[in-house]
Amino acid sequence: MTDSPAKKMTFKDYMDKPERLAPGHRMCAGCGGTIAVRAVLRALHEGDQAVIGNATGCLEVSSFMYPFTAYTDSYIHNAFENAGATMGGVETAYNILKRKGKIKDNYKFITFGGDGGTYDIGFQSLSGAMERNHDMVYVCYDNGAYMNTGIQRSSATPMYADTTTTPVGKESDGKMQNRKDLAAILAAHDIPYVGQSTFISNFNDLHKKAEKAIYTKGAAFLNVMAPCPRGWRYEASEIMEICKLGVETCYWPLFEVDHGQWILNYEPKKKLPIEDFLIKQGRFKHLFKPGNEHLIEEFQAEVDRRWEDLLFRCSR
Amino acid sequence: MAIRERLSGNEAVAYAIKQVNPDVMPAFPITPSTEIPQLVASYISNGDIDTEFIPVESEHSAMSATIGASAAGARALTATSSCGMALMWELLYVAASNRLPIVLTLVNRALSGPININCDHSDSMGARDSGWIQIYAENNQEAYDNFLQAYRISEHKDVHLPVMICQDGFITSHALANIELIEDDKVKSFVGEYEPEHYLLNDDENIAIGPYAVSNYYMETKKGQITAMRNAKKVIQEIGKEFGAMSGRSYGLFEEYKLDDADYAFVMIGSAAGTTKDAIDELREQGVKVGLLKIRVFRPFPADEMTAALKNVKGIAIMDRAESFSGQSGPIASELGAALFMAKSEAKVINYIYGLGGRDYTVDNAKDIVTELRDYVEKGTEPEQYKYIGLRSR
Numbered sequence: 122m123t124d125s126p127a128k129k130m131t132f133k134d135y136m137d138k139p140e141r142l143a144p145g146h147r148m149c150a151g152c153g154g155t156i157a158v159r160a161v162l163r164a165l166h167e168g169d170q171a172v173i174g175n176a177t178g179c180l181e182v183s184s185f186m187y188p189f190t191a192y193t194d195s196y197i198h199n200a201f202e203n204a205g206a207t208m209g210g211v212e213t214a215y216n217i218l219k220r221k222g223k224i225k226d227n228y229k230f231i232t233f234g235g236d237g238g239t240y241d242i243g244f245q246s247l248s249g250a251m252e253r254n255h256d257m258v259y260v261c262y263d264n265g266a267y268m269n270t271g272i273q274r275s276s277a278t279p280m281y282a283d284t285t286t287t288p289v290g291k292e293s294d295g296k297m298q299n300r301k302d303l304a305a306i307l308a309a310h311d312i313p314y315v316g317q318s319t320f321i322s323n324f325n326d327l328h329k330k331a332e333k334a335i336y337t338k339g340a341a342f343l344n345v346m347a348p349c350p351r352g353w354r355y356e357a358s359e360i361m362e363i364c365k366l367g368v369e370t371c372y373w374p375l376f377e378v379d380h381g382q383w384i385l386n387y388e389p390k391k392k393l394p395i396e397d398f399l400i401k402q403g404r405f406k407h408l409f410k411p412g413n414e415h416l417i418e419e420f421q422a423e424v425d426r427r428w429e430d431l432l433f434r435c436s437r
Numbered sequence: 438m439a440i441r442e443r444l445s446g447n448e449a450v451a452y453a454i455k456q457v458n459p460d461v462m463p464a465f466p467i468t469p470s471t472e473i474p475q476l477v478a479s480y481i482s483n484g485d486i487d488t489e490f491i492p493v494e495s496e497h498s499a500m501s502a503t504i505g506a507s508a509a510g511a512r513a514l515t516a517t518s519s520c521g522m523a524l525m526w527e528l529l530y531v532a533a534s535n536r537l538p539i540v541l542t543l544v545n546r547a548l549s550g551p552i553n554i555n556c557d558h559s560d561s562m563g564a565r566d567s568g569w570i571q572i573y574a575e576n577n578q579e580a581y582d583n584f585l586q587a588y589r590i591s592e593h594k595d596v597h598l599p600v601m602i603c604q605d606g607f608i609t610s611h612a613l614a615n616i617e618l619i620e621d622d623k624v625k626s627f628v629g630e631y632e633p634e635h636y637l638l639n640d641d642e643n644i645a646i647g648p649y650a651v652s653n654y655y656m657e658t659k660k661g662q663i664t665a666m667r668n669a670k671k672v673i674q675e676i677g678k679e680f681g682a683m684s685g686r687s688y689g690l691f692e693e694y695k696l697d698d699a700d701y702a703f704v705m706i707g708s709a710a711g712t713t714k715d716a717i718d719e720l721r722e723q724g725v726k727v728g729l730l731k732i733r734v735f736r737p738f739p740a741d742e743m744t745a746a747l748k749n750v751k752g753i754a755i756m757d758r759a760e761s762f763s764g765q766s767g768p769i770a771s772e773l774g775a776a777l778f779m780a781k782s783e784a785k786v787i788n789y790i791y792g793l794g795g796r797d798y799t800v801d802n803a804k805d806i807v808t809e810l811r812d813y814v815e816k817g818t819e820p821e822q823y824k825y826i827g828l829r830s831r
Contacts (some may be wrong), residue, residue: 172509172637187648195637197508197648199501200527206498209491210463210505210513217460217489218511226640246501249494349590 129163131194132323135163138194141171146191147183151357153320153347154180157262159232160324162194162396164331170194170226172215174208176238177201180262183197191211202242205250205259208232212255223405229259229335237267240303251310258341260332261303264349272352276301279372280423283404284352294407294416295394299423304344305351313339315393316377319346320364326375331378346373366398371428376435385435392428395421439684440618446574446609449581449616450516450542450602451476455486456624457588459540463491463502467521468554468605470544473824474516486745489538496521500541501530506529507537508646510636512588514539516772518606519546519560526564532599533568534658535646535731536665538591539599541569542584545707546606547794555795558706561735561758562768568662570600571707571736575692577614579733580604582686585619588628589676592794595668607795619684627683631726673734690739692731693746695721699728701810704748704773705756706732711792713756727807738772744780752785752810753777758792766823785813788823796827806822 136261141162148155158180171194174178175181182199184191199207212230234243239261241429266284273286279300283289287296299354304317314337316330334341346367350357369392375386396417397400399405408416444452451473454462464474480486491506493499499515506513517525522543528725532539547553548560561571570590574580583602591600605608619627635644650658674689677782681687694714696702703713705808710731716728730746732739749755755774766774770788777784806826812818 130545170643174505182649185645187650188656190648191646193643195643196641196645197505197532197637198649199504203497203501203528206463206501207494207505209493209498210461210502210507211509211637213461213463213491213502214506214509214511214513215490217487218509218638220487221460223510224638224640228638245494246498250497251493252494317457317687 127151135328135370138163138167141165141193142184143191143193145189147186148179150352151360152179152233153264153360156260156360157260159347160320161231161260161331162323164328165229166336169229170410171229171231172197172211174198174211174230174232176204176234177244177269178235178238180233180235182269195374199292201238203245203246204232204234204238204243208257208259209253209255212257215362215392231260231335232257233260233262235268235273236261236263236265237269239263240277240301241275246251248310251307251312251342254293254312254339256339258343260343260345261346262345264347264352265300266349266352268349268352278302279409280420281405283407289407294413295404302427304342304376306344308383311381312342312382313337314341314377316342317344317373318375319367319373321368321375330377331396333377334391352404355401355418359401363398363401365402366393366401370395370398370424372398374431375427376431383434383437385431395424440620441442442616443458443613444577444616445472445611445613446577446580446604447472447611447722448476449577449583449638452618453581453584454514455480456621457490457585457628458486459514461489461491461506461513462515463493463499463506464515465493465496465499465517465521469537469546470516470518470521470542472610473544494738497528500525500532503539504528504532504535504537507532507539508535508637510633512631514542515545516542518544519548522560522564526567529564529567531571531647532733533824536597536662537599538588538597540584540587540591541599541601543603544610545599545603545735546608553794554606555800556708556758557793557795558759559793561601561603562761564601565736565768567765568598568666569736570607570666570673570734572600572602572673572734573732574602574604574609575710575731576609577706578686580609580614581616581618582680582684582688585624585628586676586680586688588631590669590673591630592631593672596665596671596672598662598665603707603796608686608708617684624685629678635800640760670737670739688733690734690742691746692733694729694731695728696746697725699750700726700814701752701754701807702727702750702767703729703756703806704732704747705729705801706735706769709756709758712798712800713803714799716807718798720804720807725807725811727800732769740772740776740779743773744776744782747777747782747784748780750784752814754806755786755788756808757788757790760790760793774784785810785817786822787813790825791827797828802826
């Protein structure tokens with residue numbers, strides 16, 4: 122069941138909507154986290170109220186530092202590992218209070234967590250909230266490490282990334298393990314909607330997925346690659362280029378799983394080699410040292426394997 | 438007319454929940470509190486109440502969702518025991534600092550390890566500094582009565598703190614006893630409708646809850662909490678009195694049993710007070726002036742009121758059903774000991790650790806304690822002042 126927007130909106134209409142995340146927060150210049158938040162909240166229909174949730178992380182400590190909040194909507198932060206359960210409680214309260222006639226407005230429930238709060242410490246809370254099918258959206262802004270505490274590896278960190286807990290050294294090539302495929306894991310929860318996106322061209326992909334996630338009844342999950350200039354070590358101005366390369370190399374495919382149906386949203390005409398994505402980022406610098414060619418080959422092989430797997434799932 | 442029934446402590450609290458009909462209850466099963474959410478779920482299934490039950494995947498999520506629901510403007514609660522509350526630990530502090538009027542009905546059980554499902558107070562005593570009001574029951578009647586007063590206290594404008602309603606695992610939670618239930622309409626008008634001031638789903642005002650507060654603001658939050666906790670002392674007594682006017686059963690911060698003229702006093706919490714009262718009755722028949730101060734409210738800690746009530750006793754047995762591993766005393770003794778010192782008490786004090794992990798506490802134990810206390814006061818023996826009773830003999 123999907124509500125449809127009241128009128129056909131153009132790209133300009135969307136961009137002209139009032140921001141629901143006010144400027145003046147303390148996130149870094151060029152941070153992907155806030156770009157994700159603004160893009161997702163832009164998909165809320167005007168007139169709809171929302172409660173925004175947040176796991177502890179960069180976003181939380183920088184956007185709601187007492188006595189200032191950057192959110193125009195009601196907002197709740199509880200702890201690092203429980204954004205899913207917390208929003209489940211809010212949504213349940215809404216259902217009963219609405220039924221009792223104590224609330225007139227329509228509310229939507231959207232919670233944001235970084236990959237640390239989502240893939241790792243908040244994973245159980247997320248899984249439980251999704252399985253109970255609360256009518257809410259959980260958005261992971263995935264920057265592939267614990268950036269708030271200073272770039273420690275998470276289960277979202279790609280293999281061979283240099284982080285402060287997987288430092289590259291004489292005996293180490295960086296992180297030893299592949300990243301967890303969280304969107305697939307959430308799809309395996311058989312929830313109504315899962316989408317994976319990032320910042321591409323005019324944000325149409327992310328906008329459409331956010332709108333679907335928000336206006337599909339039941340639990341929805343969005344995984345948004347949201348680069349971090351500090352952790353990935355790139356020039357802040359290059360964020361759009363990096364996101365594009367993530368998609369064109371098939372490192373970060375754009376897909377959705379709508380009521381069980383896997384849909385590939387974009388297939389590059391010519392799949393670019395993974396080096397194009399890696400070379401832009403300081404965290405992979407060591408991979409380009411002579412003698413480390415095999416590491417890039419392994420990385421490429423894993424990207425290929427996952428891409429083939431995705432194509433298979435989407436072809437059924 | 439009150440309704441005479443025969444219920445276990447769990448059934449009594451579940452019945453109180455049914456009468457209050459709160460908005461949201463997230464809960465996760467754990468012995469010995471499991472029956473409470475089970476019964477609430479069946480009330481919902483049968484259409485008796487319109488509470489929303491959230492069958493969460495852990496106690497951590499139970500408290501997280503309770504916080505979310507309460508912040509949203511709902512009357513929310515959960516139930517748990519022991520390790521379940523330990524898993525909630527971090528969020529207990531969050532609930533209190535957010536000043537959310539949540540009620541947690543706790544069935545006291547020993548913390549692991551070794552894993553043990555029986556009663557002691559290590560769970561709630563461990564959470565004594567989390568900022569929650571703690572109210573303890575001796576029996577099923579008190580557990581029921583305390584629950585009915587809980588929201589009046591937590592939602593009071595001078596308080597706005599979460600409340601933990603505690604009863605002893607199995608001893609109270611599972612044993613059937615006679616009970617007087619109050620009529621639904623009386624309960625309804627006593628508890629009243631919840632009208633939150635500031636909440637997430639307020640059509641007229643958006644708010645943000647759970648900020649990052651740096652050093653410039655954090656300390657004032659704590660000062661606000663302790664001010665509310667101090668206010669709670671008065672509020673709890675007023676509501677206890679009002680409850681008495683309705684039911685015939687008044688409540689204060691603690692109960693005094695034959696304490697007026699006592700030379701010797703027990704100070705304790707929970708079901709073992711019943712056993713102690715039996716011992717006191719026997720000893721009184723033999724002419725020994727013994728009494729009991731049964732703590733009902735441990736947070737806020739009624740230090741002044743307790744030291745005043747104990748000012749004429751010569752010997753005090755402070756009974757702790759939890760360890761604190763200070764090597765000095767259990768939790769009640771460390772706080773009451775400090776309070777007695779501040780009040781310049783000259784009473785002789787022995788701290789007994791008893792009943793851990795459900796170990797029996799008997800009338801004979803209580804009588805032995807009085808003998809030891811009398812020897813200390815009258816003969817000047819110098820017993821260990823911090824000791825275990827009821828241990829297995831080797």
